[in-house]
Amino acid sequence: MKTLAVSLRAMLLLVLVTGFVYPIGMDVIAHIFFPHQADGSLIRKNGVVVGSALIGQPFTQPRYFHPRPSATPDPTGSGSVPYDAAFSSASNLAPTNGAQVKAVSSAAKAYRDENGLPPTQAVPADAVTASGSGLDPDISLANALLQVNRVAHARSMEPSALKRLVLSHVEGPQWGLFGESRVNVLKLNLALDSLKP
Amino acid sequence: MTAHDVTQIILAFLAVGAMAPIVGRYLAWVFTSPRIAVERWIFRAIGSDCDREMGWREYATTLLVSNGVFFAAGYLLLWAQGHLPLNPRHLAPLTPEVTFNTAASFVTNTNWQAYAGEAQLSNFSQMVPIVFLMFVGANTGIAALVAILRGFTRAGASTVGNFWDDFFRFFVRAFLPSCLLLGLVLVWQGCPQTLATSVVAHPLEGGTQTIVMGPVASLESVKNLGTNGGGFFNANGAHPYENPTPFSNMLEFLAMMVFTSSLPFLFGRLTRRPRQGWALFAVIMVLYGGGLAVIEKSEKAPNPLLAAANVAQASSSLQSGGNTEGKEVRFGITQTSLFTNTTIAATTGAVDAAIDSMLPSSLMVTFSHMWLNEEPGGKGVGFAGLLKEAILAIFLAGLMVGRTPEFLGKKLESREIKLAALALIVTPLLVLGLTAVGVTTTVGTSTIDNPGPHGFEEVLYAFSSGNANNGSAMAGLTVSTPFYADSIAVEMLLARYLPLLPLLALAGSLARKRTHPETAGTLPTDTPLFVALLLGFMLMVGLLTFFPALMLGPILEQLSLLHGVSF
Numbered sequence: 001m002k003t004l005a006v007s008l009r010a011m012l013l014l015v016l017v018t019g020f021v022y023p024i025g026m027d028v029i030a031h032i033f034f035p036h037q038a039d040g041s042l043i044r045k046n047g048v049v050v051g052s053a054l055i056g057q058p059f060t061q062p063r064y065f066h067p068r069p070s071a072t073p074d075p076t077g078s079g080s081v082p083y084d085a086a087f088s089s090a091s092n093l094a095p096t097n098g099a100q101v102k103a104v105s106s107a108a109k110a111y112r113d114e115n116g117l118p119p120t121q122a123v124p125a126d127a128v129t130a131s132g133s134g135l136d137p138d139i140s141l142a143n144a145l146l147q148v149n150r151v152a153h154a155r156s157m158e159p160s161a162l163k164r165l166v167l168s169h170v171e172g173p174q175w176g177l178f179g180e181s182r183v184n185v186l187k188l189n190l191a192l193d194s195l196k197p
Numbered sequence: 198m199t200a201h202d203v204t205q206i207i208l209a210f211l212a213v214g215a216m217a218p219i220v221g222r223y224l225a226w227v228f229t230s231p232r233i234a235v236e237r238w239i240f241r242a243i244g245s246d247c248d249r250e251m252g253w254r255e256y257a258t259t260l261l262v263s264n265g266v267f268f269a270a271g272y273l274l275l276w277a278q279g280h281l282p283l284n285p286r287h288l289a290p291l292t293p294e295v296t297f298n299t300a301a302s303f304v305t306n307t308n309w310q311a312y313a314g315e316a317q318l319s320n321f322s323q324m325v326p327i328v329f330l331m332f333v334g335a336n337t338g339i340a341a342l343v344a345i346l347r348g349f350t351r352a353g354a355s356t357v358g359n360f361w362d363d364f365f366r367f368f369v370r371a372f373l374p375s376c377l378l379l380g381l382v383l384v385w386q387g388c389p390q391t392l393a394t395s396v397v398a399h400p401l402e403g404g405t406q407t408i409v410m411g412p413v414a415s416l417e418s419v420k421n422l423g424t425n426g427g428g429f430f431n432a433n434g435a436h437p438y439e440n441p442t443p444f445s446n447m448l449e450f451l452a453m454m455v456f457t458s459s460l461p462f463l464f465g466r467l468t469r470r471p472r473q474g475w476a477l478f479a480v481i482m483v484l485y486g487g488g489l490a491v492i493e494k495s496e497k498a499p500n501p502l503l504a505a506a507n508v509a510q511a512s513s514s515l516q517s518g519g520n521t522e523g524k525e526v527r528f529g530i531t532q533t534s535l536f537t538n539t540t541i542a543a544t545t546g547a548v549d550a551a552i553d554s555m556l557p558s559s560l561m562v563t564f565s566h567m568w569l570n571e572e573p574g575g576k577g578v579g580f581a582g583l584l585k586e587a588i589l590a591i592f593l594a595g596l597m598v599g600r601t602p603e604f605l606g607k608k609l610e611s612r613e614i615k616l617a618a619l620a621l622i623v624t625p626l627l628v629l630g631l632t633a634v635g636v637t638t639t640v641g642t643s644t645i646d647n648p649g650p651h652g653f654e655e656v657l658y659a660f661s662s663g664n665a666n667n668g669s670a671m672a673g674l675t676v677s678t679p680f681y682a683d684s685i686a687v688e689m690l691l692a693r694y695l696p697l698l699p700l701l702a703l704a705g706s707l708a709r710k711r712t713h714p715e716t717a718g719t720l721p722t723d724t725p726l727f728v729a730l731l732l733g734f735m736l737m738v739g740l741l742t743f744f745p746a747l748m749l750g751p752i753l754e755q756l757s758l759l760h761g762v763s764f
Contacts, residue, residue: 003259006361007266009243015270018332019325022373023390023415026380030390030414033381040389040396040410040438049398054387054437055408057400064401068526075316085408086395087316088432090523090551092673094651095500096754098763100522100554105506122509129522132435132550138526142515178205179443180517180529189401 043186051186056137058083059189062114063154065139065147065166067185068126069107072134083135091130104128115150138182141170155196165191198493199512202531206489209447209535210482213454217478220455221462227370228343228363229467235369240361247365250356253705256344257698259360260337264304264694267333272300274326284319285394291317294682301686303330305693306338306575308420308427308546308668309685311677315430320394320411323429328416335423335576336372340364341697342460342577345584348704349605350467352712357704371456372422379452380418386448387441388414413438421452424575426546426668434536434549435525446532446549450539457543457573458482460580468605472723477583479728484572484735485542488562493534495558496520502763523551534559541566544575546668553647553655553671557754560654560671561747567665568624569739575666578693581700585617587722588703590734592617594720603719606712616703620696624664625742627688631660632746640680646673649764650757654750659685664692 030038041053051057056067070082071091081087093100107128112121124142144166152159169188173179232240232247240247251259274281278290291299295311302309308331312318318327340363347357384390389410398406413429417439420426430436440446458481465474497519499510512518517529524533528549536549541563552563566572571582588604592614595602602609635641635656645652655674662669663685676682721727757764 003262004266006243006245007259007263010245010263010361010364011266011270013239013242014267014333015274015325015329017373018419019329022377023324023328023412024392026377026384026415027390027392027412029381030384034384037384037387038390038414039393040391040408041387041441042396042398049396051398051400051406052396052408052437054441055406056437057398057402057406059402061402083406085398085406087313088430088436089313090432090435090554090672092551092553092646092671093522094553094647094649094673094754094764095502095520095522095556096649096651096758096763097647101502101506101763104503104508104522108506108508119507122507124516125503125508125510125518125521126516126526128506128508129524132523132525132548133430133432133437135432135437136525136527137437140516140526142509142513145515173201174443177208178447179527179532182526186401193401 043190045190050190053184053187054137055085056083056135057186059185061154062150064189064192065144065151065185068136068139069128069130070134071130085135088133088135090132090134115146117146121146137184137186139185141166141181141183144183144188151192155192157196165195198497202493205531206493206535209451210486212451213458216451216455217458218462220459221474222466224367224371224456224459224463225466227366232366233370236365239365239369243361245361247359247362249359251359252355253344253357253701256357256360257701260341260697261694263360264333264337267330268300268304271304271326271330272296275299275322278319278322281319281321283321283324283392283394286319288317288319292677294679295677298682298686300330301689302668303327303425303427304334305666305689306334306423306425307663307666307689307693308425309663309670309689310427310668311682311685313431314428315409320392323416324412327427328419331416331419331423331425331427332368332372335419335425336364336368338575338577339367339456340577341701342581345581345700345704346464346467348707349464349607351708352710354708357701357708375422375455376415376418379422379448380414382448383414383417383445386445387437388417388445389438390414410438417449418452420547421449421545422455424453424457424543424545426540428547434547435551440549443527443532446528446536449547450536453539453543453545453547454573457576457579460573460577464580470605470723473605476723476728477587480583480731481572483728483732484569485538488542488566489534489538491562492538492559493531495556496530496534498556500556501758501761520554520556523554525549538562538566540669541667542572544570544579544665544667546662548669551672552658552669553673557751557758560658561751563669564658564661564743564747564751565740567661567667568628568743569735570624570665578666578697582620582696585620585700586735586739587731588613588617589621589738590731591720591722593734594730600718603713604722606715607707607710608713612706613703616699616706619699621738623692623695627664627692628657628660629743629746631684631688632657634684635660638680640678644675644678644681646675647764650750650754651764654754657746657750660688663688666693
């Protein structure tokens with residue numbers, strides 16, 4: 001009985017400390033030092049939230065750079081609603097699953113068609129595979145460069161000027177040490193809109 | 198591998214090698230120095246006489262009763278989600294079986310998730326019951342380990358310590374402060390920390406995008422430091438809000454190693470045999486490093502089945518390449534391999550990529566880590582498991598030379614060997630038994646996602662993860678059904694407490710024994726020879742049992758892949 005009573009009091013104390021004091025305390029400190037990050041790294045344009053620097057969003061128009069395929073599911077049915085930031089998910093397809101092989105082949109074909117690339121052009125892996133979260137904000141530089149001609153054509157721009165814009169948006173490994181080079185699609189498209197609306 | 202990959206791997210090993218001895222020394226101080234004011238205040242508040250020593254039976258009973266209370270509290274708070282605040286989306290509570298599964302999962306430090314965080318839990322549920330259970334689950338493991346260690350440090354003693362004293366010393370002086378610090382660094386990197394539930398954004402192409410957020414950083418830090426692993430979001434550490442940058446990725450997997458890899462040094466210090474600590478650390482790092490090498494190599498290799506689609510999978514200056522399905526561009530293969538190897542080896546179960554889409558040779562490593570489960574293994578219990586293996590390896594060596602086995606001056610006799618063997622057989626019994634049920638019944642096979650050997654791996658993985666108190670998943674398998682939710686919940690509870698009781702009994706029995714001086718005939722247990730013996734013993738006894746299952750799963754799938762067969 002004594003053990004049970006001590007356990008109950010310990011539980012109440014721990015719920016209070018770990019469930020309230022700790023997270024709310026961190027919330028207060030985080031908002032003092034890093035308010036932008038604490039609120040989700042949101043990007044505003046003319047006062048309207050257009051997205052988060054960390055969360056990918058769908059782009060399908062030729063005038064924008066496109067993100068990776070996304071496997072976020074449709075919560076009400078089967079199939080997928082790409083870039084649903086209320087239900088992150090990967091495809092979970094096995095490398096030996098025939099459906100995966102088929103999905104990649106058709107994504108590669110669609111990618112070549114929309115960007116006017118010959119069948120001999122190898123497609124960057126990240127352009128035809130879904131990310132782990134379904135919300136990957138980044139694409140590889142190889143992927144971005146293959147989209148330059150299409151976007152330049154849609155906006156009547158010089159491809160070389162657009163290529164310069166892409167190269168200026170490459171984020172290298174963090175502090176030169178960690179992770180991989182990448183291009184944030186939303187930031188690139190925002191820069192594109194202000195350069196040549 | 199490029200120079201950039203090698204640099205990142207070397208930095209990770211340097212960080213672990215530098216942290217582990219220092220943290221081990223710090224923990225030795227935590228558990229042996231006089232109590233500080235906060236701790237004395239807590240013991241008055243909970244009404245416990247923390248100076249009173251407990252025998253192993255009372256220690257075990259207190260552990261079980263307290264965990265029962267924690268489980269019940271977590272269950273009730275999750276069950277009442279609909280009536281609690283911070284739920285503007287009016288999310289209904291989880292089904293009864295998933296609530297049971299979740300409370301069992303988080304109190305046992307497993308953090309297996311049969312629900313999708315952002316879609317099914319309110320911010321209150323994420324912030325209060327989930328984080329509370331994460332703290333107490335991890336803390337219980339450490340307390341149990343310290344009691345088990347006293348079996349080796351005491352002689353002629355009838356007690357193994359006081360559960361609440363061990364529990365709160367670690368909580369106050371190590372766990373809570375480190376979680377607060379890591380959480381703030383993660384916010385700096387981009388993890389949200391807010392009571393707001395979601396923001397509606399207006400994407401450039403029109404429409405709306407509802408972005409779910411919440412108190413992510415406070416959950417994220419305890420998730421990794423406590424080797425818990427349950428994510429705020431369905432995609433876990435692959436989600437950019439949980440793991441925004443390559444540096445946060447590095448911090449998160451190093452956080453899993455901070456306490457777990459320091460335990461051999463805590464052991465070495467408490468027993469005043471630092472070389473013994475280094476020897477056990479070496480065992481852990483050999484298995485950890487071997488696993489990393491295999492995962493890095495197999496995920497970098499191209500998937501031969503995609504060659505026909507003409508996909509560029511090689512890494513170049515323009516892309517990091519590799520098996521990119523289920524992986525994030527910012528991490529690439531090397532950060533993903535480091536994270537995956539650590540999370541499985543340390544039984545955290547967080548993931549920064551989809552395990553289900555990994556290549557079979559990588560999965561072979563994840564399976565082996567989960568079956569061995571002590572390199573370094575979860576909070577406390579992983580290292581306790583390694584001590585159990587050491588005892589059995591010494592017994593085996595003793596048989597070979599015909600001498601009574603001894604470990605650190607303690608004679609290992611029939612009772613100790615029986616208890617260690619009892620703890621050893623729980624893993625194959627649960628994993629193989631339940632997998633057999635899963636793959637031979639319709640309730641088990643009907644929710645498999647991928648065809649062929651990969652489907653078998655999904656079921657085997659689920660029960661291996663539940664048994665290892667790991668919590669990572671091959672997430673294609675739907676596990677919210679009553680069969681999987683209930684069977685895995687029971688498995689997690691059994692796998693957590695069944696081996697712990699014999700190990701506490703073992704500690705009680707060792708603490709009573711006198712310490713014998715070492716003689717010329719004593720097997721030294723801190724030499725490279727012993728490290729090799731222990732490794733060989735672990736691989737043979739720990740893995741050979743599972744070899745048929747490996748054949749049916751990853752080995753068969755790897756052979757199919759090499760022959761260009763898809764399913």
